[in-house]
Amino acid sequence: MNITVADPQPHAVAKALKEIMQVPENGGGICPVRDVLDRIGDKWSLLIILNLGAEENLRFNELRRRVEGISQRMLTVTLRNLEADGLVGRTVYAEVPPRVEYRLTDLGRSLAGAVIGIGNWASQHAPAIAAARARFAA
Amino acid sequence: MNITVADPQPHAVAKALKEIMQVPENGGGICPVRDVLDRIGDKWSLLIILNLGAEENLRFNELRRRVEGISQRMLTVTLRNLEADGLVGRTVYAEVPPRVEYRLTDLGRSLAGAVIGIGNWASQHAPAIAAARARFAA
DNA sequence: CTGAATCCGAAACGATACTG
DNA sequence: CAGTATCGTTTCGGATTCAG
Numbered sequence: 001m002n003i004t005v006a007d008p009q010p011h012a013v014a015k016a017l018k019e020i021m022q023v024p025e026n027g028g029g030i031c032p033v034r035d036v037l038d039r040i041g042d043k044w045s046l047l048i049i050l051n052l053g054a055e056e057n058l059r060f061n062e063l064r065r066r067v068e069g070i071s072q073r074m075l076t077v078t079l080r081n082l083e084a085d086g087l088v089g090r091t092v093y094a095e096v097p098p099r100v101e102y103r104l105t106d107l108g109r110s111l112a113g114a115v116i117g118i119g120n121w122a123s124q125h126a127p128a129i130a131a132a133r134a135r136f137a138a
Numbered sequence: 139m140n141i142t143v144a145d146p147q148p149h150a151v152a153k154a155l156k157e158i159m160q161v162p163e164n165g166g167g168i169c170p171v172r173d174v175l176d177r178i179g180d181k182w183s184l185l186i187i188l189n190l191g192a193e194e195n196l197r198f199n200e201l202r203r204r205v206e207g208i209s210q211r212m213l214t215v216t217l218r219n220l221e222a223d224g225l226v227g228r229t230v231y232a233e234v235p236p237r238v239e240y241r242l243t244d245l246g247r248s249l250a251g252a253v254i255g256i257g258n259w260a261s262q263h264a265p266a267i268a269a270a271r272a273r274f275a276a
Numbered sequence: 277c278t279g280a281a282t283c284c285g286a287a288a289c290g291a292t293a294c295t296g
Numbered sequence: 297c298a299g300t301a302t303c304g305t306t307t308c309g310g311a312t313t314c315a316g
Contacts, residue, residue: 073309
């Protein structure tokens, strides 16, 4: 199953990109795309969002197992940032041992939907990138 | 104008994400999404791709002016990486003063199409993120 | 189990100077 | 114009330790 953007003509892509990259006059001079990419463009944010989007909710260590290679520190730090941005919600259950569940907010889930396009692209074109890299190395 | 993914049901998003995040058995144990995000998840790659996607081609300093804040060094470095990944093409004209044009390859343009979803999301939800951040700061 | 706090090395990044 | 080279800084992120 794939959810993809309709494959547009090159010109349509260019037109859409021109509009997206414009800096709104009333926005204080900052491009919203820049703003958002600065937030989720780090090493772990998108991976966490994608994994959270695949489930209803996940506990801290469940999430840690899925995001292979992430350290405890970075998972904590990144989750706090995503929480501050309103993309991830955090629920603490007063039990012992403690249980904490993370889930995407509505905002975060809408982002996950947008990121599916990247995910599909990555799944389909990873071999092409690997091939290009091998070619370039020579 | 917007090119968006069809707004799917939450369950459809989850199902799509589960498939995307799976590690293929034959892929040597690496998730293609991880692989791609490690490449384009740096500070400048996506911005360069988006700007190149908005035009047929751009010269070095044209591109530099559009990607506000990038240093000459990082523009060079990032362009070389994108070239190595087969996303950007580079054409040198033997003139004086020298002229070098950069353009997306077909592969790069297909990625730009996928990133439009993020761009649209960013344009639409940047205020929501800013609001969440302000709320969280308190 | 879920964190916070500290330390420290590696990598990313920017500034500057120089070149064909 | 379009880079390359070098240097210094900053930031990122991993390892470890401690705690509720």
